[in-house]
Amino acid sequence: MHLHFERNVNAKCDCTILSLSWMGKVPDELPEEEGWKLNRNNYYQEGWLATGNVRGVVGVTFTSSHARRPHELPLRTNYNLRGHRSDVILVKWNEPYQKLASCDSSGVIFVWIKYEGRWSIELINDRSTPVTHFSWSHDGRMALICYQDGFVLVGSVAGQRYWSSMLSLDARITCGCWTPDDNQVYLGTASAQLVVMDVHGAMVSQVQLVAEGGITSMAWSCEKFKMEEGEEGSDNNGGHVLAVALGNGEIVLLRGHDDVSPVRVRTGLRGNTLAMEWANSRELLAVAGTLLPEPNEPLDAPPYKNVVKFYSDTGALIYTVPIPYTQARVTALTWGHAARRLFVVGGGRGVHGARVARGGAAAAAGARAGCAGAATPAPRRAPAAAAASAARAHQPLRTYYTVQRARNQRVTSFRVAASVGGRTPPLHHATARRRGGRRVHALLGTPRRARAAAEGPSHQQDQT
Template identity: 50%
Template sequence: MFAAVEQGLVLCSDSNILCMSWKGRVPKSEKEKPVCRRRCYEEGWLAIGNGRGVVGVTFTASHCKRERNTPQRINFNLRGHNSEVVLVRWNEPFQKLATCDADGGIFVWIQYEGRWSVELVNDRGAQVSDFTWSHDGTQALISYRDGFVLVGSVSGQRHWSSEINLDSQITCGIWTPDDQQVLFGTADGQVIVMDCHGRMLAHVLLHESDGILGISWNYPSFLVEDSSESDTDSDDYSPPQDGPTIYPIPIQNSKPVLTVSFTSGDISMMNNYDDLSPTVIHSGLKDAVVQWSSQGNLLAVAGMEKESQLYESGSLPVMKNAAVKFYNNHGEHIYTLESPTQRLITAICWGHRDSRLFLASGPALYVVRVEHRIANLQLLCQQAIAVSLRDEKDFSKLTLPPRLCSYVTAAFVSTIKPPIPDPNNMRDFVSYPTAGNERLHCTMKRTEDDPEVGGPCYTLYLEYLGGLVPILKGRRISKLRPEFVIMDPKTDGKAGMNRIKIEA
């Protein structure tokens, strides 16, 4: 395999990105059906939860074609949480989004007529450790750190709940592939097994001195999809008259592998929770985040590398660099990607049928292009040229045949379209429309009175990746006439000022 960080601008929000989830794009003609439908993996939506309590829903595309039509609105900032958003989970069959904040508030969002609104709210007042949809999307499993667990329907009805009395906290919870059992991991290395009706089945200690960070299966998150032969997705797609045919998504393994990640960085791969001889991966990464690809053949593990150095007080682990390691379903190390950042990677997420891996580190978001086969020479040359150029503007200096030009420029086409203005060319960004038909939504905020410019100021922000990017700043100069002074928000109000008159 081969993996490389996508070239172009570093995408940033205005606060730390804490969690991510991706889903494929669904045509408008099928959105009203409460069943699984055909997904387009070339285009989709990435949900991001950040430290300011905002959920960003951003359009992504992996086809590397600039001329393809995009939705009119490619970014949504969903507000409503009162604390940082720690979990985001798509329900792809029902096209819903569940989000959880640090205070225990759970929102279920649904899109209707181009807008996202809250359909359900659940606030028990306790911290949520995990939220997982069943594989058919009809049920939700919610686990709380205090030992309370809950299973409810996608429409908000409670099926059953239970109080698990433990001396340790519940850290994660998942469904088994057949949705007949639920598994919970604890901070003291235990796995608790319950059936789909809430009856306790087993209580297994996996590790005496190592807490469980997460549990997952190398199995599709949702089991079925439409079998349409079309490779593309558009809002004009019309389903067959007799309805979509439903087939299970195939995976390469005949039997799913249960993966348990521990606080030490070790990862156990087991046939089931009672496997006595698991395959153990010593990743050598601290604070690791783990996720299987949708096809179940690649396990991505991201974290900070550790190395032991002697100090006067003894041997202590020292943080080195961030890295992403890939393993196959047998636990064999396949590839290591040097991270573009030295900061802790807080979240990872597969997307676009495993051709993209999204990495979040602080407020920055990186996109990794993944080639599952052995990289050919043409791909390696494309990557080498793109790394050497760094900026697409330098590409015009090369003399290449047109066919090779289009191939090399594809390396600079961003998966996440960046409507971020160039700080050195702000005037053109606010004065001219975008190249496509998309609409860029903004938020205006009033700031404190600025003595340098006189009177209250208003700043216009562009919504992007769950954050706000300042693009214009202004103040009213007359109480009798609607006149304003508009300026660059990054200046002190003395440079780049223009007076405009607005008719009431």
């Protein structure tokens, strides 16, 4: 395995970035009748990287793996979405519906949608309580929102509330995640307690982990989103691994909440700087953070020794590489381009991209050269599993682009819904009310709050 950080003087920001999220790019114009066929490998060659920073700005930047051959760029490659009035602490793409959710430190949640080259706010939610977690389900149809006061809410991508609950726990909820089959949600607390609830809001289990420090983040070893119709409902939690990051820098690997023999990984990183995410291959966990100080460290040592570590789903350390930026701690990490690129925020005010290659010297040379051919080869599998994986990789993915229009012919919602064999899954359209020339909708909240937010200063995006 090899990782090579790219040198790009333009990948800088004038303020600290707090969150990252990446998704693949679909064409700006799609046929409505015949649909759009794509190949998985080609689809992940280009994408959009979303960032959230301390100035309340959401950035959306085009990224590409085409390094040595000419390719057509979009009309605009960078957007600055303005509307938040405090630090943007979370940004999350919804890839099946091609939407972007952003949360700030005051508890305001925006869901952005793009049409005709412009981004606008489709949904608004404001409980006046800080948000500790936001995540989309793997099919993109549901959202999980956790608040600092213990309030948990699950709703649809269109804004309808499915269920909500005020949990009376000993400590606040710090993070959450969906199970691979989207039938349960896992919640982590500051007292290292694991809370499991089903998709209807019923309590399933509460497990106390033996750990120093609370749970800071969690992630299942599965693909972020199900982009094909055949994937819906086909996954259960068997074979997947839940990674639980703790405040003391350890990571606990579980097969489920009832796992009696979890694997503990001592990363040697500071717990408050640890960021982790599974690759789409489901077998590689990237962990970025700052190393703990050594006892006899020299005075001229860099203030932050940032590194990226890669672990297998069994907890084995595969590879470690230092991040060549030491002026600030790591704040965010995300995979991109089908695990061929890794984006890290650390050591300064900028996003640092790295090319990842798994293989021998040829793969390492390809990563250093920055060529698109330095792809991640498929892991070793049984012959039957390998054949099924190869057939799936080359199977055409038909995506239907559906548009719902209002009376004034302005689009109110869209979704990219994927299917195979011409069968289209049911589409969920987000409705909208127009007030003052802007679309307004209360996301899983009250219309009154949405109207109050809309009557404030207009939300803008930079046009330069």
